[in-house]
Amino acid sequence: MFVVAKGGEPLMPCHPARARELLESGRAVVARRVPFTIRLKDRSREDSTVTGVQLRIDPGSKATGIAVTDGRELLGPRGLTALACRGLITIELRHRGQQIHRGMMRRAGYRRRRRSANLRHRAPRHKNRTRPSGWLPPSLRHRIDSTMSLVTKLCRYAPVLEIHVEQVAFDTSVVAGVGESGSSEGWEATYTGSEVRAFLLAKWNGSCAYCDATEVPLDIEHVRPRRYGGSDRVSNLVLACAPCNQLKGTRRIEDFLNDQPSRLEKVIAQLRRPLQDIAVMNATRHQLVETLSTIGVPVHPWSGGHTRWNRAAMGLPKSHTIDALATGLLDHDRDSIARIPAQVLVVTSTGRGSYARTTPDRFGFPRLRRPRSKIHHGYATGDLVEAVVPRGKWAGRWVGRIAVRASGQHRVTTLTSRFDVSHRHLRMLQRADGYGYGFAPEIRLSAGREAAYSGRTLKGGDPGNVRTPDA
Numbered sequence: 001m002f003v004v005a006k007g008g009e010p011l012m013p014c015h016p017a018r019a020r021e022l023l024e025s026g027r028a029v030v031a032r033r034v035p036f037t038i039r040l041k042d043r044s045r046e047d048s049t050v051t052g053v054q055l056r057i058d059p060g061s062k063a064t065g066i067a068v069t070d071g072r073e074l075l076g077p078r079g080l081t082a083l084a085c086r087g088l089i090t091i092e093l094r095h096r097g098q099q100i101h102r103g104m105m106r107r108a109g110y111r112r113r114r115r116s117a118n119l120r121h122r123a124p125r126h127k128n129r130t131r132p133s134g135w136l137p138p139s140l141r142h143r144i145d146s147t148m149s150l151v152t153k154l155c156r157y158a159p160v161l162e163i164h165v166e167q168v169a170f171d172t173s174v175v176a177g178v179g180e181s182g183s184s185e186g187w188e189a190t191y192t193g194s195e196v197r198a199f200l201l202a203k204w205n206g207s208c209a210y211c212d213a214t215e216v217p218l219d220i221e222h223v224r225p226r227r228y229g230g231s232d233r234v235s236n237l238v239l240a241c242a243p244c245n246q247l248k249g250t251r252r253i254e255d256f257l258n259d260q261p262s263r264l265e266k267v268i269a270q271l272r273r274p275l276q277d278i279a280v281m282n283a284t285r286h287q288l289v290e291t292l293s294t295i296g297v298p299v300h301p302w303s304g305g306h307t308r309w310n311r312a313a314m315g316l317p318k319s320h321t322i323d324a325l326a327t328g329l330l331d332h333d334r335d336s337i338a339r340i341p342a343q344v345l346v347v348t349s350t351g352r353g354s355y356a357r358t359t360p361d362r363f364g365f366p367r368l369r370r371p372r373s374k375i376h377h378g379y380a381t382g383d384l385v386e387a388v389v390p391r392g393k394w395a396g397r398w399v400g401r402i403a404v405r406a407s408g409q410h411r412v413t414t415l416t417s418r419f420d421v422s423h424r425h426l427r428m429l430q431r432a433d434g435y436g437y438g439f440a441p442e443i444r445l446s447a448g449r450e451a452a453y454s455g456r457t458l459k460g461g462d463p464g465n466v467r468t469p470d471a
């Protein structure tokens with residue numbers, strides 16, 4: 001739970017049990033519902049010990065994992081100081097790039113119709129528009145904006161000292177050197193291996209090169225078999241699913257794909273794509289790191305292969321939040337990831353509704369007129385409220401997100417139910433900010449790990465019945 005001082009400056013986050021204690025004794029008040037933040041009434045920043053926390057970010061296309069950690073020095077093996085990286089709070093930020101893309105395409109469709117519906121001749125317009133440097137399509141721009149918005153918020157509630165972020169999928173210098181100087185050994189081999197895998201995943205789009213299968217285990221396959229002099233360099237490697245890998249065996253690719261000439265051509269073209277060409281694919285992440293460095297906190301960029309290597313050394317499964325926890329420098333002999341929160345705060349980008357006040361049908365003709373104002377009887381769609389229903393089927397106290405109506409009969413959605421209630425029975429807890437909040441369990445850790453990590457979890461606080469909207 002985040003803690004801020006009397007004056008609003010961030011202090012070290014505390015355990016939910018401690019937060020409950022402080023709230024019950026009247027020493028603290030709730031400053032914000034999600035992410036749950038308390039404000040101490042009797043303590044200023046000067047009277048407190050603030051050692052600082054790290055923010056670890058794993059940017060993804062559909063969801064970004066964010067972890068708030070503190071590093072605690074322990075006495076490690078052989079008397080050396082080891083670092084225990086403790087996960088305090090983990091957040092999964094779900095983006096809405098797809099929705100934005102669909103919306104833009106729909107709008108383009110309406111405009112195209114308007115243009116062709118006008119039968120007057122128009123000379124074709126030249127492609128004379130320029131875009132400012134660093135321009136990104138709105139669906140990608142949104143990824144950076146929503147990540148920045150959340151990170152800025154976290155920097156307000158937690159004393160962030162440094163930010164670790166995954167900037168590139170793989171380390172170009174490592175991948176370029178593969179297969180040149182004999183075989184490496186020990187940690188070097190596993191590190192190189194994870195960078196190469198990250199590179200191949202980016203190059204082959206995470207799917208089998210021979211049948212396009214995704215969501216299956218993929219093996220690294222030598223296109224020109226080693227027994228025919230094929231090298232270990234990345235230009236000779238593809239990803240293949242187990243059936244394809246078995247089927248190909250040690251045959252040459254020309255024999256294996258001789259009945260699919262178009263695929264053979266495609267695979268060979270992709271094999272020859274230069275390394276740099278694949279490395280620059282991700283412009284969004286580069287811009288994210290650039291934008292993050294404007295916050296004024298040191299930003300450390302890492303590669304995806306490095307994260308994978310860390311995660312494998314700690315024996316952890318893959319999830320957005322665990323990847324975020326594993327981002328950064330870890331000495332695998334001494335350091336450890338000492339705690340993984342059992343619950344993940346899921347932040348879903350919902351947007352703030354549409355600007356258009358007319359809902360069109362699928363041909364772009366007006367279908368519904370919406371009211372000019374988005375606020376009705378003091379509430380807007382997306383507000384987090386407490387409803388105290390005096391009588392009827394839904395009598396009782398509820399906490400949930402509302403959708404407003406002009407009539408004042410707003411719809412409340414809680415974790416388990418959905419009903420209409422008059423605005424008179426509502427109390428505002430937190431204004432809508434364009435995000436839906438909810439909780440989800442961290443993916444199941446393997447049996448041994450679970451026992452080790454389940455001792456202290458970040459459950460509790462008072463999340464209420466906050467629900468992630470389906471839309």
Ligand SMILES: [Zn+2]
Pocket residue numbers: 208209210211212213240241242243244245
């Ligand atoms: Zn396959």
